[in-house]
Amino acid sequence: MGFLIMKKKYSFTLSIFLLLLFGGCSIIEMQTNKIPMGINVFQRIQTDFIPRKCLYSSINKTAFVLEKETDVIHIYRNGKKINTIGGLGFSSSSFNKLADITLSPDDNLLALDSFQKKIKKFDINGKLITEFNLTDFIEPALFAVGVDETYYIFEKATKEIIITRSFDKSDWFAFGKFQLNDPCKISLGKNEITVYDEQKNSTIIFGILGRFQNEISGNIQIEKQQYCILKNYFIYHPKSENKFAISTNKWNDFSIEDNVILLSDNEIWIGKLTYSEPIEK
Numbered sequence: 001m002g003f004l005i006m007k008k009k010y011s012f013t014l015s016i017f018l019l020l021l022f023g024g025c026s027i028i029e030m031q032t033n034k035i036p037m038g039i040n041v042f043q044r045i046q047t048d049f050i051p052r053k054c055l056y057s058s059i060n061k062t063a064f065v066l067e068k069e070t071d072v073i074h075i076y077r078n079g080k081k082i083n084t085i086g087g088l089g090f091s092s093s094s095f096n097k098l099a100d101i102t103l104s105p106d107d108n109l110l111a112l113d114s115f116q117k118k119i120k121k122f123d124i125n126g127k128l129i130t131e132f133n134l135t136d137f138i139e140p141a142l143f144a145v146g147v148d149e150t151y152y153i154f155e156k157a158t159k160e161i162i163i164t165r166s167f168d169k170s171d172w173f174a175f176g177k178f179q180l181n182d183p184c185k186i187s188l189g190k191n192e193i194t195v196y197d198e199q200k201n202s203t204i205i206f207g208i209l210g211r212f213q214n215e216i217s218g219n220i221q222i223e224k225q226q227y228c229i230l231k232n233y234f235i236y237h238p239k240s241e242n243k244f245a246i247s248t249n250k251w252n253d254f255s256i257e258d259n260v261i262l263l264s265d266n267e268i269w270i271g272k273l274t275y276s277e278p279i280e281k
Contacts, residue, residue, distance in 0.1 A: 175210030
């Protein structure tokens with residue numbers, strides 16, 4: 001009797017496992033077959049400077065814009081500038097070499113100073129909250145952070161990406177030493193890390209734990225397992241040959257995470273990708 005109950009229990013467990021496995025595969029397959037069709041732009045920001053990078057917090061309706069070749073960050077809310085922080089100096093809110101910015105998991109601003117070897121955290125209005133010291137790094141140049149507060153930091157001196165949660169060298173895992181040269185952008189997706197090198201005009205794709213997957217020509221972003229390539233005046237989806245975000249201004253860079261963000265010399269578009277209905281096979 002006990003054997004029969006155990007047999008039924010394991011049979012039920014196996015059935016649940018197979019249901020989850022094939023159900024999950026079905027969801028992934030459906031997502032793979034959702035084709036990006038366009039972009040719904042919900043905010044346009046005109047700038048009197050060249051933006052190098054833009055982050056957008058949907059919760060706070062706040063954009064953080066890194067000005068190119070400066071140590072300045074502009075903060076916009078609902079499309080209107082509310083503050084400017086940074087500048088060269090040694091005060092708590094100044095920088096010596098502002099290398100990169102990203103959003104923290106709680107949607108505040110993180111700014112990397114590669115000379116001071118610090119990550120500074122600011123609230124949505126630009127007030128300094130705290131600092132993280134990167135004492136064990138030599139020249140941290142780019143970074144991204146996951147929802148679990150795992151940091152991915154490009155160490156320019158050794159040309160590799162360090163995965164860490166504590167910033168202490170005993171907590172490091174490094175990858176990319178033989179693939180990376182002089183990247184200008186790290187993007188963290190759900191299943192992959194994309195690293196773009198503007199000089200080579202190529203994107204290297206790693207798994208989320210640092211395993212090399214591929215190198216593709218062009219400035220690539222991946223969303224819902226779909227590859228999108230930035231061309232001069234539009235975003236191109238090679239699988240469907242769709243073109244969207246068409247502009248008369250040349251696009252310098254883009255990102256696709258929760259939102260689509262495009263940068264030209266004097267304008268920023270922020271929006272959402274639209275997709276076709278999933279095609280089941």
